[in-house]
Amino acid sequence: MNREAGMILISTMLMLALLALLVVSQMQTVFLVYKSLNRLVDKHQSFYQLEMIAQKLSSFNNNQLQAACLVTEKNPDEVFTLLKNGKACSLSYEQQSFFYLIEELGFFPCMQTVKEKGIYSTQHWRLTVLAKDERFNFLQLRIARIAPFIRCEKKPLVFIHTGIISWRYLVR
Structure with a gap:
């Protein structure tokens, strides 16, 4: 009888230990x-902060930009390197630092827009913003603005809306 009681006690203790282990695991x-x-x-x-900063910067005025903020078109990897090294314009918002560069991509005569019954060519810019924290998050926007009409000679004509025409988000 004592042996059976001992086996029941050991079995009960093992079951309780197993249950405790399962509870700790869960x-x-x-x-x-x-x-x-x-983390998510x-x-x-x-991302939302980066998007808000990029939205504010997308309405830039060419005359008010610092020379360091505006560059000619560069390889995207080169732009990312400049931003990572802090060789760009900086901006702070809610205790977070951002670096940004605006690339002038030039005039696109075959990408036109209509405004007030007039046809215009477009001038394009690429805005790259880096959120400087423990990871490098980049947001890149391509912006089209109205430019004086230039006749399209070679390519097929495409009509677009002005403003932000494309974007991409990169985490490196």
């Missing part, structure tokens, strides 16, 4: 999910 899983969710929220907030 708690660890819950904490990992919670940590992952917090941080990434989203970082």
Whole structure:
């Protein structure tokens, strides 16, 4: 009888230990999910701040820009290197630092727009913004603005809207 009681006691203790181990394992899983969710929220907030800064910068005035902010068209990797090294214009918003460069891509006579019943060519710019934190997040916007009409000679004519015409988000 004592042997049977001892076996029941050992079996009960093993079951309780197994249940405790399962509870600890599930708690660890819950904490990992919670940590992952917090990181995801941080990434989203970082992206939204980057997007807001880029939106503000996209309405730039050529005459008000510093010389360091405006560059001719460059290879995207070269632009990323300049931004990472802080060789660009800086901007602070809500205790976060941003670096940005605006590239002048030139006039595009075959990409035209219509405004007030007039046809215009477009001038294009590429705005690259870097959020300087523990990871490097880049947001790149291509912006089209109205330019004086230039006759399109070679390519097929395309009509576009002015403003932000494309964007890409890079995490390096």
